[in-house]
Amino acid sequence: QVQLVESGGGLVQAGGSLRLSCAASGSIFRINAMGWYRQAPGKQRELIAVISSGGSTKYADSMVGRFTISRDNAKNTVFLQMNSLKPDDTAVYYCNADYAGYEVWGQGTLVEVWGQGTLVTVSS
Numbered sequence: 001q002v003q004l005v006e007s008g009g010g011l012v013q014a015g016g017s018l019r020l021s022c023a024a025s026g027s028i029f030r031i032n033a034m035g036w037y038r039q040a041p042g043k044q045r046e047l048i049a050v051i052s053s054g055g056s057t058k059y060a061d062s063m064v065g066r067f068t069i070s071r072d073n074a075k076n077t078v079f080l081q082m083n084s085l086k087p088d089d090t091a092v093y094y095c096n097a098d099y100a101g102y103e104v105w106g107q108g109t110l111v112e113v114w115g116q117g118t119l120v121t122v123s124s
Contacts, residue, residue, distance in 0.1 A: 002026040002104050004095045009109030012085055013117050021081040022095030022106055032098040034078040036069060038091040039108075045094065051078060085113045 008020040024031060035050035049059040049069040057069055067079040078095065090113050095106040 002003065002028060002097060002099045004029060004097055004106035005101060006093065006095045006103055006109040009093060009111045011112045011114065013114050014086055014087050016113075017081070017083045018111060018113075020082070020093055020095075020109060022078045022080075024076040024078075028076045028101040029100070030077075032100075034071065034098070035096045036067075036078070036080045037094045037096055038089075038096070038111075040088075040091040043091075048080065048093075050096075082111070086109075087089045087113045087115050090112050 003025050004022055006020060006022045008018060009116060010018065012018050017023065019099045020036070022034070030078045031053070033050050033052045036048040037045050037050055047060045048067055049057060049068045051071045051072070059067065066084050069078065071078045074095065080093065090111060092108040092110050094108045097104045113120040
C-alpha cells in the first residue's frame with residue numbers, strides 16, 4: 001500500500017507562482033512513475049506531467065513552459081512548480097503514482113487563480 005498527500009495549493013493572483021508537493025508513504029519502493037493531473041470545474045481530469053523513478057519527464061503539450069515537475073527520491077516527494085499562473089489554471093491538482101502497475105491517487109489540492117482585477121470608478 002502507498003499513500004499520497006498533496007500540499008501547497010491555495011489562492012494566488014494571476015501571474016504568480018505556486019509549488020505543489022506530493023509526499024508518498026507506505027511501500028514506496030514499489031512506486032514507479034509519478035505524475036500530476038488537474039481537474040477544473042465542469043471539466044475532465046487532464047494530465048500535466050509525469051516523471052519516472054529515474055527522473056525522465058514528459059509533459060502534456062499544453063503544459064510545456066509554465067509547469068515543471070521534479071522528484072526527490074530521498075524524500076519520497078514529487079513537486080510541481082507552476083509559474084505565470086492564469087485564471088484558467090484554477091483546478092484541483094492531483095498527484096498520481098504507478099504503484100506496481102496500479103494507479104494510486106492523492107486527495108487533491110485546490111489551486112485558485114484570481115485575475116488582476118479591473119478598477120471601476122463611479123462618479124456622480
